[in-house]
Every structure is written in C-alpha cells, then in structure tokens.
Amino acid sequence: MRFDREVVKVEEAQKRIQPYIRAGQTETVTLQQSFGRYLAEDIYANVDLPHFHRSGMDGFAIRSADTKGASRENPVWFKVIETIPCGVVPQQEVKPGTASRIMTGAAVPDGADAVVMLEMTQTAEKDGTVFMSLQREISPGQNIAPAGSEVKQGTLLLRGGRKINAGEVAVLATFGCHTVKVYRQPRVAIFATGSELLSIESPLEPGKIRNSNSHMLASLVREAGGLPLIRETLPDDVDRARTAILNAFDDADLVISTGGVSVGDYDILVDIFEHWDGKMLFNKLAMRPGSPTTVGVRNDTFLFALSGNPGACFVGFELFIRPVLQGMQGKTTHDLAVFTATMAEDFPKPSPFTRFVRGIREVKDGKVFVKPAGIEKSSITLTIKDADCLIIVPPGGRGVSAGQMVKAIPVKGRE
Structure with missing residues (x-):
C-alpha cells in the first residue's frame, strides 16, 4: 500500500467522499447563542412585514x-x-x-x-x-x-443548513425567533504525528519543530462551525498511534491526523490504514501540494489523514474537510465555490498534477486579479496567513503567465 497507490483526481476524490456526509443531530439555542451556527430548520414569516401600513x-x-x-x-x-x-x-x-x-x-x-x-x-x-x-x-x-410589502406571511425566509450571520440574526429577531433550532457542532479530534514535534510551549531543540498544524486545524475547524479537540501529539509508533486514533472514534464525529501519510519509513498512517476495520476511499491525489492525502470511513466517521507540511495541510482542509463539516451541519450542496480571475504575475512552476496555489486576490478597475501569496512550497507556513484564495494551476505546461485567466477557490473565513 505504501508504494502501490491509485492516483485519484480531486473531483473524483470529492465524489467518493460525498455519499458518506451525514447531517448531524440538532439542538435548540437562544438567538444570542445562534450566531455562527447552522440552521436546522426552514424559517417562514409568521406575520406580514411590515404588519401595518x-x-x-x-x-x-x-x-x-x-x-x-x-x-x-x-x-x-x-x-x-x-x-x-x-x-x-x-x-x-x-x-x-x-x-x-x-x-x-x-x-x-x-x-x-x-x-x-x-x-x-x-x-x-x-x-x-x-x-x-x-x-x-x-x-x-x-x-x-403597505402591510406585507417587504414579506408576506408564510414566505420562506431562511433554509435549513444556512449559516447564521448578522443578517440572519436580524431576520430571526424581526420575526420573534428568540430560540433557534441549529445543528450540533461536529466534534473534531485532531492528531499531529511525528517524533520531531514539540509543544508550542517548549523551547526549540536541534532537529525538532513546534506543532503548528494542530492549532491551525483547530482554528479552521472553528471557522467551519466545528468543535476542535486537540489530542496528544503522536510519536512515530504505529501501535500507539493506532490505539489513540481508533479510540478517538468513540467520542468524535470526525478525526483528522496530520503527518505520516507519505512513503517514508516513519509514515505510520500508511500502516494504520492498511490494518484497520474501516474503508479507505483514496490514498493518493493528482494534486500539489498534498498528493499523499488519505481519507477513510470507519463506523460512519471520517478519518482524514493530511500531509504534515503546513501548506499541504491547509489546502487539504479547504478542499475536503470544510465541505464535510458544512454538510454535517445541514448544507446540502458540497461543491466548492470557484471564481475566474486574471493572473497578476507569472507562476512558472509546472506540475504533472493540478496545483492549488495559496493566493491573494484584488480588484483593479473592476477586474479581479490573483497572485501567489509568496513562495509556493508545501513546507512554508507564513503564506497561509495572507492567502484568501487557492489559485488552480492546470497540470502540464509551464505554469501560468501574467494576464492569463485562471480559476480560483475563495478561502472561507478570511478577512
């Protein structure tokens, strides 16, 4: 399994994931508590608006x-x-x-x-x-x-699965919805693997790095409406990692690991997937960065094994995990939003696979331009903070040139 992997395109990988996405349980919260949550019911106008002339x-x-x-x-x-x-x-x-x-x-x-x-x-x-x-x-x-000139009684106002932002709160308050039925926040267990990882409180040691991925993923999970559960950092020990990860399925709705999915001697997630009782959906993607990304399902719960490189980890979350978390909170369409823009500068970096480049977008004279956020390497962390989109660079060729039209995926939750 470590070397004999089927290469799957991103679109095919997303299709393999979709049948296993299930909306979660619901709960009723106060309107004040509903901000940032996802509606679990359709909301209809209970009166005309305005209800008088x-x-x-x-x-x-x-x-x-x-x-x-x-x-x-x-x-x-x-x-x-x-x-x-x-x-x-x-x-x-x-x-x-x-x-x-x-x-x-x-x-x-x-x-x-x-x-x-x-x-x-x-x-x-x-x-x-x-x-x-x-x-x-x-x-x-x-x-x-006139009465009812804005909304007639019985009109559908908000569909279930919609995220409750400030505008939605205003609508709910207008119609007296002081309590709101929402989807429970998915509990997401997060593991980082690698004996080289230190806690963020630890002083640096020769040959070691601090565990940034767990904290980045926790923030991304919160952005997507989930409850992150940062678990222990796992050393390169297959048995210990297998026990910890499989135990997480007992109290988490989704499990994420980062690191250990490539072909190295210490890439322990490969061994876990090879000897578990779940179903592996794919273990190699036709994409850069993050081609070893591996996804499986066990007892109707996803295990997403992302690359340990921060850039690849970030891209993997946006392409695969965010849509799943949204689907678990009632969103019925799982396709990624895509927009068209003009490349603002050359990106002369060819790849045999589709490349998802952390990018920055801006509008000039009514046109949308995108450019790389910085040096495009999967191991680089700093460009993640600046990226507000992922520029899609098609496979083959010589990259893309300034002035060329490209597709890009907006990164959610970015200011």
Missing part, C-alpha cells in the same frame, strides 16, 4: 384625492388632527380636508393613502389649531410601505 417619511398622512389641483397659485390647506409618533396607534381617521402629523416608521392612520414629506409643506396656526398647506398633487401610496 408604515410611513416612510416624517411628514403628514393625507388623502391623496384632497391634493387634486394643488399648485403654488392654488395651495391646498389641511387641518392637522393629531400627531403620530412611532409605536403609537393612530386614534383618528383622516377625513377630507384633514391630515395627521406622522413620523418615519409610524402606523399610517385609517383614511390616509399617502404621506407627504415635511419639507414639502408649510404650517400655520389659527385659534390654537394647526393647519398644513401643500402646493402640489400627491400620488396614492406615496411614502407608504
């Missing part, structure tokens, strides 16, 4: 028919019968020759079919009564938002 201006509510023939030479006068602030129910019906002073957002009184903005009127007082004059005709419905 609402003024769009500060001004006067009138009968538009009363303005017929109004002009500078022939102004029309109205008796002001009441003032209607927001939140107050009008007490008087607007009848011919009368008007109600009204504030933006207030309920339009019966009888009125238009609101004239304050700046278009003049007022005068006579014997303690206020009168308003208007010097032009007003159309019916002007400056009024």
Whole structure:
C-alpha cells in the first residue's frame, strides 16, 4: 500500500467522499447563542412585514384625492388632527380636508393613502389649531410601505443548513425567533504525528519543530462551525498511534491526523490504514501540494489523514474537510465555490498534477486579479496567513503567465 497507490483526481476524490456526509443531530439555542451556527430548520414569516401600513417619511398622512389641483397659485390647506409618533396607534381617521402629523416608521392612520414629506409643506396656526398647506398633487401610496410589502406571511425566509450571520440574526429577531433550532457542532479530534514535534510551549531543540498544524486545524475547524479537540501529539509508533486514533472514534464525529501519510519509513498512517476495520476511499491525489492525502470511513466517521507540511495541510482542509463539516451541519450542496480571475504575475512552476496555489486576490478597475501569496512550497507556513484564495494551476505546461485567466477557490473565513 505504501508504494502501490491509485492516483485519484480531486473531483473524483470529492465524489467518493460525498455519499458518506451525514447531517448531524440538532439542538435548540437562544438567538444570542445562534450566531455562527447552522440552521436546522426552514424559517417562514409568521406575520406580514411590515404588519401595518408604515410611513416612510416624517411628514403628514393625507388623502391623496384632497391634493387634486394643488399648485403654488392654488395651495391646498389641511387641518392637522393629531400627531403620530412611532409605536403609537393612530386614534383618528383622516377625513377630507384633514391630515395627521406622522413620523418615519409610524402606523399610517385609517383614511390616509399617502404621506407627504415635511419639507414639502408649510404650517400655520389659527385659534390654537394647526393647519398644513401643500402646493402640489400627491400620488396614492406615496411614502407608504403597505402591510406585507417587504414579506408576506408564510414566505420562506431562511433554509435549513444556512449559516447564521448578522443578517440572519436580524431576520430571526424581526420575526420573534428568540430560540433557534441549529445543528450540533461536529466534534473534531485532531492528531499531529511525528517524533520531531514539540509543544508550542517548549523551547526549540536541534532537529525538532513546534506543532503548528494542530492549532491551525483547530482554528479552521472553528471557522467551519466545528468543535476542535486537540489530542496528544503522536510519536512515530504505529501501535500507539493506532490505539489513540481508533479510540478517538468513540467520542468524535470526525478525526483528522496530520503527518505520516507519505512513503517514508516513519509514515505510520500508511500502516494504520492498511490494518484497520474501516474503508479507505483514496490514498493518493493528482494534486500539489498534498498528493499523499488519505481519507477513510470507519463506523460512519471520517478519518482524514493530511500531509504534515503546513501548506499541504491547509489546502487539504479547504478542499475536503470544510465541505464535510458544512454538510454535517445541514448544507446540502458540497461543491466548492470557484471564481475566474486574471493572473497578476507569472507562476512558472509546472506540475504533472493540478496545483492549488495559496493566493491573494484584488480588484483593479473592476477586474479581479490573483497572485501567489509568496513562495509556493508545501513546507512554508507564513503564506497561509495572507492567502484568501487557492489559485488552480492546470497540470502540464509551464505554469501560468501574467494576464492569463485562471480559476480560483475563495478561502472561507478570511478577512
């Protein structure tokens, strides 16, 4: 298995994963707690919005028919019968020759079919009564938002599986959804393998490096809505690693390992996959970086074995794990978003496999440009912080040139 591997294209690998994606269990949380979670039910409008005829201006509510023939030479006068602030129910019906002073957002009184903005009127007082004059005709419905003009009762507002961001919270609050049914956050066990790894608290030692991948993956899991569980760093010991990883299946909804998936003598994940009771979906990809990425399923739980190189680990998460975590939280489409852009500079690095280059996008004169975030090596960490997309470089050829059109995948959760 270490050397005899079937090379699978990324699209085929994603197809092999999709049949095993299952939406998880649900729970009910408060609206305050729902931000960043994924809806587990469809939300419908329980009332019209607005649920009353609402003024769009500060001004006067009138009968538009009363303005017929109004002009500078022939102004029309109205008796002001009441003032209607927001939140107050009008007490008087607007009848011919009368008007109600009204504030933006207030309920339009019966009888009125238009609101004239304050700046278009003049007022005068006579014997303690206020009168308003208007010097032009007003159309019916002007400056009024009728009941149900934004949303009719029964309209589908939000579909299950949608991530709850600020706009969704505003909608839920508008319709009184003080509790929300959401998908439980998938529990994701994260293992880093390699006897060369030190904890982030440890001083450096000759020949060793700190374990950055576990913490990067934990952050990516949080971005995708999951609950990361950073587990012990595993040395290059097959039996110990197998026990720890298989035990993680008991309390995690998804398991990730990083490192140990290539063909070296100490790549222990290869041995684990060769002698386990799960199903391996693939163990070699036609991609750079991360071609040894291996994925299997055991008891309906995924094991994603990613490369130990930080760049490859990052790419593997974005291409395969993020869509799975979203699917576990109700998202029904698993295809990656792709956009087209112009290459801003040359990338003369050919590859026999499709290459996913950590990139930066920018807009100039209405056109989207992308360029590599820095040196493109799978072992480099620093470009991960700058990448907001993955530039797709087709296999063969001599890379891509400045001015050439390319496809790219936006990286989620990036500012």
